[in-house]
Amino acid sequence: MVPLSWYLALSAVLFxxxxxxxxxxxxxxxxxxxxxxxxxxxxxxxxxxxxxxNQSTGQLFVFIVMAVAxxxxxxxxxxxxxxxxNRETLSVDEESLLKL
Amino acid sequence: MLKWITFAxxxxxxLCGFLGKKLGEKFVSVVACxxxxxxxxxxxxxxxxxxxxxxxxxxQITEFFFTWIEVGTFRADFAYLLDPLSGxxxxxVTGVGLLIxxxxxxxxxxxxxxxxxxxxxxxxxxxxxxxxxxxNLLLLFVGWEGVGLCSYLLIGYYIERKEAGDAAKKAFIVNxxxxxxxxxxxxxxxxxxxxxxxxxxxxxxxxxxSLFTQATGQAVEGIGVFGVMTxxxLLLFVGxxxxxxxxxxxxxxxxxxxxxTPVSALIxxxxxxxxxxxxxxxxxxxxxxxxxxxxxxxxxxxxxxxxAATIGIAQNDIKKVLAYSTVSQLGYMFLACGVGAFSxxxxxxxxxxxxxxxxxLGAGSVIHGMHHEQDxxxxxxxxxxxxxxxxxxxxxxxxxxxxxxxxxxxxxxxILWQVWSSNSLPPGLNKTLxxxxxATAMLTAVYMTRLMVLTFWGKExxxxxxxxxxxxxxADPHAIHPHESPAVMWVPLVVLAVLSLVGGYVGVSAxxxxxxxxxxxLAPVLAKAAPVAEAAHGAVTATALHATEEAHxxxxxxxxxxxISVVVAFLGIFLGWQMFTAKPLRKMPRLLENKxxxxxxxxxxxVTPIQGVSRxxxxxxxxxxxxxxxxxxxxxxxxxxxSAMRFLQTGFARSYAAIMLVGAIVLILYxxxx
Numbered sequence: 105m106v107p108l109s110w111y112l113a114l115s116a117v118l119f120x121x122x123x124x125x126x127x128x129x130x131x132x133x134x135x136x137x138x139x140x141x142x143x144x145x146x147x148x149x150x151x152x153x154x155x156x157x158n159q160s161t162g163q164l165f166v167f168i169v170m171a172v173a174x175x176x177x178x179x180x181x182x183x184x185x186x187x188x189x190n191r192e193t194l195s196v197d198e199e200s201l202l203k204l
Numbered sequence: 205m206l207k208w209i210t211f212a213x214x215x216x217x218x219l220c221g222f223l224g225k226k227l228g229e230k231f232v233s234v235v236a237c238x239x240x241x242x243x244x245x246x247x248x249x250x251x252x253x254x255x256x257x258x259x260x261x262x263x264q265i266t267e268f269f270f271t272w273i274e275v276g277t278f279r280a281d282f283a284y285l286l287d288p289l290s291g292x293x294x295x296x297v298t299g300v301g302l303l304i305x306x307x308x309x310x311x312x313x314x315x316x317x318x319x320x321x322x323x324x325x326x327x328x329x330x331x332x333x334x335x336x337x338x339x340n341l342l343l344l345f346v347g348w349e350g351v352g353l354c355s356y357l358l359i360g361y362y363i364e365r366k367e368a369g370d371a372a373k374k375a376f377i378v379n380x381x382x383x384x385x386x387x388x389x390x391x392x393x394x395x396x397x398x399x400x401x402x403x404x405x406x407x408x409x410x411x412x413x414s415l416f417t418q419a420t421g422q423a424v425e426g427i428g429v430f431g432v433m434t435x436x437x438l439l440l441f442v443g444x445x446x447x448x449x450x451x452x453x454x455x456x457x458x459x460x461x462x463x464x465t466p467v468s469a470l471i472x473x474x475x476x477x478x479x480x481x482x483x484x485x486x487x488x489x490x491x492x493x494x495x496x497x498x499x500x501x502x503x504x505x506x507x508x509x510x511x512a513a514t515i516g517i518a519q520n521d522i523k524k525v526l527a528y529s530t531v532s533q534l535g536y537m538f539l540a541c542g543v544g545a546f547s548x549x550x551x552x553x554x555x556x557x558x559x560x561x562x563x564x565l566g567a568g569s570v571i572h573g574m575h576h577e578q579d580x581x582x583x584x585x586x587x588x589x590x591x592x593x594x595x596x597x598x599x600x601x602x603x604x605x606x607x608x609x610x611x612x613x614x615x616x617x618x619i620l621w622q623v624w625s626s627n628s629l630p631p632g633l634n635k636t637l638x639x640x641x642x643a644t645a646m647l648t649a650v651y652m653t654r655l656m657v658l659t660f661w662g663k664e665x666x667x668x669x670x671x672x673x674x675x676x677x678x679a680d681p682h683a684i685h686p687h688e689s690p691a692v693m694w695v696p697l698v699v700l701a702v703l704s705l706v707g708g709y710v711g712v713s714a715x716x717x718x719x720x721x722x723x724x725x726l727a728p729v730l731a732k733a734a735p736v737a738e739a740a741h742g743a744v745t746a747t748a749l750h751a752t753e754e755a756h757x758x759x760x761x762x763x764x765x766x767x768i769s770v771v772v773a774f775l776g777i778f779l780g781w782q783m784f785t786a787k788p789l790r791k792m793p794r795l796l797e798n799k800x801x802x803x804x805x806x807x808x809x810x811v812t813p814i815q816g817v818s819r820x821x822x823x824x825x826x827x828x829x830x831x832x833x834x835x836x837x838x839x840x841x842x843x844x845x846x847s848a849m850r851f852l853q854t855g856f857a858r859s860y861a862a863i864m865l866v867g868a869i870v871l872i873l874y875x876x877x878x
Contacts, residue, residue, distance in 0.1 A: 126861050135858075200855025 111152035118145035130195045132184050136177075143173050205250055206267040206284040209294070210333040212242040217326035224319025233309040236322035240305050240329055244298040251291050261728045263288055266339060266403055273342070277398055279407045285339035289729045292550060292722070293336040293482055296557045299703075300474045301329050303696035307565050308466035310692035311572060321361060321464065328354035332475050336482065340401040341390045341415070344483070348386070348447065351476045352379050358471060359463040371459035378456040382446015386483075389439030393490070396432050402486065416729070419489035424734045427495045427630060437490050437497035440483060441504075448480025448534045451508045455803060457531055461523040465568030468523060473530045473564050474557040481537045481553050485546045489731040492544060498628060498733060502542025506623075506640045509535030511800070513647035517654065518796035521578050522567045525655050529604065530560055532644060536619055539641060543629060544733020545622035547723040551711045552615035554722075558707045559603040559612055562700035566597035569689040569697065570659060574666065577684070580655060581789055585664040589686040592694035594660050596701040601656050603704040605649035606773040611708030616645060617769050618713055621762050628733035642772055649776025650783075657784040665788075715762040 118141055125138030147166045154162030188194060216239025224232040255263050265286040272282045286294065305325065312321055331354055335347025352375075360372030394400050397419070399412040406412070425431040444450070449457035460472050471477070484491060484501065491497055509532045516528035533556050540549035571578055573590050587594040603610035606617065624638040666684045688694070712718025783790060795801075 123865060127858055127865070130858075196857040199857065202853075202855065 108152060108156045111148060115145045115148040115152070118142075118148065130197055132187070132194045132196055135196065136180055136184070140173060140177070143169060205246060205254075206265070206286060206337060207269065209243040209246045209250065209298070210284070210330055210337060212239040212246075213326045213329035213333070215239060217323045217330060220319050220326060221323035224323060229309075229313070229318050232319045232322050236326055237302070237305045237309065239326060240298065240302045243329070243333065244302045247294045247298040250286060251295055255286055255288070255291050260724075263291075263728070264403070277407055278394060278400075279405060280340050280342040280400060281405070282343060283339045284337040285402055286337065287729050288725050289482070289485060289550065290336050292554060292726070293478075294333070296554050297329075297332055297336060297475050300557050300561050300700070301332075301470060303699055304466050304470040304474070304561060304565065307469075307568070307693050307696040308464075310690050311466055311568055312464065317361065321358075324354055324357045324361070325467070325470070328358070328471060328476075332479075335479055339403055340399075341393060342400050344486070345383075345386065345390065348443075348479060348483075349383065351471070351479065352376065352383070352447070355379075355460070355471050355476055358467040359460045361463050361467065365462070367459075368462040371456075371462040375456040375460050378453050379446045382443045382453055385439045385442025385446070386444075389436050389443065392432065392439060393436050396436065415487070416489045416731070419487075419493055420731060422493045424492075425494045425496065427499060427736070429494075429496065431494070433490055434494035434496050437487070437494045438500065440487055440490070441497060441501055444480030444483050444538075445504070446480075447483075448477050448538070449531050450480070450504050450535065450538060451511055454508060454512065454531050455806060458524055458527040458799070461521070461527050465523065465564060465571060468527070469561045469564035469568065472527065473560040477530065477534060478537070478553045478557070481534070481541060481549055484538070484541045485550055485730060488541075488546045491541070492628075492731040492733045495628065495734065495736065498542050498544065499630070499633075500542075501538050502623075502629060502637060503633075505535045505538030505540075505542050506637045506644075507535070508532070509539060509644040510640050510647075511535075513644045513651065514796055515799050516651040517647060518792035520581050520797075522570065522580050522583075522655065522659065523564070523578060525580070525651060526560070526563055526567055529563075529648065529651065530556075532648065533560065533604075536616065536641065536644070539637060540619040540622060543623050543626035543634065543637075545619065545626070546730040547726040548615065548618040548622050548711075550726060551722050552619055555603070555611035555615040555704070555707050558700055559600045559610075559704040562596060562600040562697060562704050563604065565693070565697055565700065566593050566600060569593040569693055570597075572689050572693070573686045575684060577666065580658040582666050583659045584662040584666070584788065585660070586686055587660040590688045592688060592697060596694070596697040597656065597660075599701040599704050601652050605652055605777055606645055606769060607777075608770055609705075609708075611704050611706070613770075613773070614708030614711050614713070617766050618711060620645070620769050621713070621765050624765055625758065625761075626733070627735040630736060642769065645769060646772045646776040646779075649773050650780040653777050653780025654784045657781065658788050661785065662788050713762065715759045715766070 122138045122140075122142035122145060125141065126135050129135050129138060147169055150162040150166050150169070152162075154160060154166075184194070187199065191198065193199075216235050219235045220232050224235075250265070254265055258264075266283060267286075268281060268283040270282050271279060273280045305322075308321070308325065312318055315321065328351060331347045331350025333347070335344055335351060338344040338347055356372045356376045359375055360369045362368045390400055393415065397412075397415055399405055399407070399415060399418070401412075401414055402416060403414050404411055404417070405414075419433070422433055425433050446453045457472060457477065461468055463472075491501065512528045512531035512535060516525050516532060519525045519528060533552070537549040537552050537556070540546070540552060569590065570583070570586065570593060573586070573593070574583060577583070599610070603612040606613045620638060620641055623634055623641055626634045629637070666686070709718070711720055711722040713720050798804075
C-alpha cells in the first residue's frame with residue numbers, strides 16, 4: 105500500500121507548481137489553469153486523509169471544492185471572454201486600468 | 205382654573221400661527237382677542253371670588269400640574285401660585301393686554317403679517333402670565349425668557365427694515381447680560397436655601413419652607429457687608445436691570461420702539477418691563493436682608509429715573525419720548541423697592557401700566573392718523589382732527605405728570621413720601637434721592653407737556669414739512685389729512701383713560717383719608733426693610749421699629765410733602781407750557797438730544813473691542829487657524845497616508861498574488877512556530 109506521505113508529497117508538488125504558475129504566467133488562461141491545479145492538489149490531500157483516517161468528511165469536502173471550482177470556472181471564463189472582447193489581450197500585466 | 209388663564213392665550217397663539225394665514229384677519233382677531241378675553245374673565249373671577257374672600261395673610265391659591273425637574277434635593281414644579289402680588293399683576297396684565305389686543309386689531313389692519321403678529325402677541329401673554337404665576341424662580345425664569353423671546357420677535361416684526369432687526373438683536377443681547385446674573389442668582393439661592401420655590405415644598409420626604417420664610421429668618425447684612433444674601437439680591441437685580449431697562453442696561457428699550465406701537469404699549473411699557481420690579485418684590489425677603497443691595501437698587505433706580513427723564517426732554521420721535529419716560533418711571537419703581545416700599549412700587553407699576561399703555565396707544569393712534577409720521581416736530585394742531593385721541597391722551601398726560609386725583613399722582617406721591625421717610629438708607633441719602641425723584645417728577649411734567657404741545661397744539665406743521673419732503677406736492681397744502689382712528693382703536697383708549705383716572709383710588713394713603721387698600725392687601729407677601737440702626741447694632745431693637753411706625757403716621761409732614769409734589773407737577777407743566785407754546789421747535793441741548801452718547805460709548809467701549817477680538821482673534825486665529833487647521837490637518841493626514849500607500853497598488857495582478865503568497869507563508873510560519 106502506498107503510504108500517506110507519498111500522496112502528500114505529490115499534492116505539495118502539484119500545489120507548488122500551481123503557485124509558481126500563477127506568479128510567472130502572463131496569460132490569463134494559464135493562470136486560470138494553475139489555480140485549478142492548486143484546487144485539485146488540495147482535493148488530493150483531502151481524499152488521501154479521508155482514506156487513511158477512515159472518515160468520509162474529507163471526501164464530502166472534495167465535492168464542495170469541485171462545485172465551487174466549477175462555478176468559479178464558469179464565472180472566470182465569462183470574465184476572461186468579456187475582457188478579451190474589450191481589450192483584445194489576455195496578458196494580466198496589461199489589465200491595470202484601476203491603477204492611478 | 206389658573207391653567208386656563210395661561211393656556212387660553214397659548215391655544216390662541218397656536219391657532220393664529222398655524223391657521224391664521226389661511227382663515228384671514230377676522231378669524232385671527234376673534235381668536236386672539238377671544239383667548240385673552242377668556243383669561244381676563246377667569247383672572248377677575250379667580251381674583252375676586254377666590255382670592256379676596258380668603259382671610260388676610262392666608263391668601264394663597266396653588267395649582268400643581270407636574271414636577272418639572274427633580275434631581276437629588278433639587279425640585280422645580282410646573283405649578284402656579286396666586287397670591288396678592290401675582291393677583292395684582294394678573295389683573296392688569298390680562299386687562300391691559302385685552303384692551304391692547306382689541307386696539308391692535310384696528311392698528312394692524314391690512315398688514316400682511318397680521319396672523320403672525322397676533323400669534324406672537326398671544327404667545328407673549330402666555331409667557332407673561334407664566335412669569336407672574338410661576339411658583340418658583342425657575343418657572344418664573346421660563347416666562348422671563350419667553351417674554352424676552354416674544355419681545356425679540358415683535359421688535360423685529362417689520363422684517364424688511366434693518367433697524368428693526370438690529371433693535372431686536374440689541375434687546376436680546378442686552379437681556380442676555382441680565383439673564384446671566386439671574387441664572388447665577390437662582391443657583392446661589394438654591395445652594396443657600398435648598399429650594400427655589402415661593403411656597404413650602406416637600407422634597408425627599410421633608411418639607412422645605414419657601415424662600416420667603418427662610419429668607420425672613422436670615423440676619424440682616426448691613427451696608428458694606430457682602431454676604432450671601434447680598435450676592436443673591438444683587439445677582440437677581442442684574443437680571444431685573446436687564447429686563448426692566450435700568451442703567452447701565454437700559455439701552456435696548458428706546459431702540460425697541462422699532463416694533464409696532466401696540467407692542468411698545470403692551471410689552472415695553474405696561475407688562476414685560478415691569479417683570480424686574482415683580483422679581484424684586486417677589487424676592488423682597490431676600491433684598492431686605494441686604495442693606496447694600498437695597499442701597500444699590502435705590503440709587504440705580506433714582507439715577508435711572510433722572511437720567512432717562514433728561515434724555516426724554518430732547519427726543520423728537522413721539523415713541524422715543526415715551527420710551528425714555530418708561531425707563532424713567534421704571535426707575536421710580538426700583539427707587540421705591542430700594543427704600544423698602546415694595547407695595548408703593550407695585551402700586552406705581554399698576555398705575556403706570558394704565559397711563560403709559562394709554563399714552564402709547566394714543567401715540568399709535570396719532571401715528572396712524574398721520575400716516576406713519578412719528579416726528580413730533582412735524583405735527584401740531586392735531587386736537588381738532590383727533591378729538592378722542594386728544595381727550596384720552598390729555599388724561600394720560602395729567603396722570604403721568606402727577607396732577608392730583610389722577611392715578612399717577614397717588615402712586616408717585618406715595619413713592620416720594622416713602623423715600624423721604626425711609627430709614628433703611630444711610631442718613632442723608634434718602635433726602636438726596638428724594639430730591640432727585642422730585643426733580644424727575646418735574647422733568648416728567650415738562651417733557652410730557654412738550655410732547656402734548658408739539659403734537660396737539662400750535663401751528664399745523666405737517667403741511668409745511670410734507671411740502672419740504674416731496675417737492676412735487678408743494679402745490680397741494682393738504683397732502684396729509686390727519687384723521688381720527690376707528691372706534692376699535694379709540695374705545696380701548698377711553699377705557700384706559702377711565703382706568704388712569706380712577707386707578708389710583710385703591711392706594712389713597714391714610715394721610716388723605718384713604719385706607720391704602722393695596723398696601724394692606726400686599727403686606728403679607730412683602731418683606732419690610734430693616735432700618736439702618738438695626739443692622740448697626742446687630743439686633744432688632746424695639747425703638748427702631750417704633751420709629752418706623754411713628755414715621756408712617758407723621759400725617760402733617762406727609763401732607764406737606766404731598767403739597768410739594770403737587771406744586772412740582774404744576775410747575776413742570778407750567779414751565780413746559782411756557783417754553784414750548786412760545787417756541788415749539790426750540791433747540792434742545794445737543795448732549796441730551798444724543799442721549800448722553802451712551803450708545804456711542806458702548807459702541808467704543810464694548811461693541812468695537814468685542815468685534816475686534818472676534819474678527820482678529822476668534823475668527824482669523826482661533827477659527828481659521830486652530831479649529832479649521834485641526835480639521836483640515838486630519839483630512840490631510842489621511843490624504844497623505846493614502847497617496848503613500850498608493851504605490852503598493854502596482855496594477856500587476858501577479859504582484860498581488862505574490863504578496864498574498866508571502867502573507868500566507870508568514871501566517872503558516874507564525875502558527876507553526878509560535
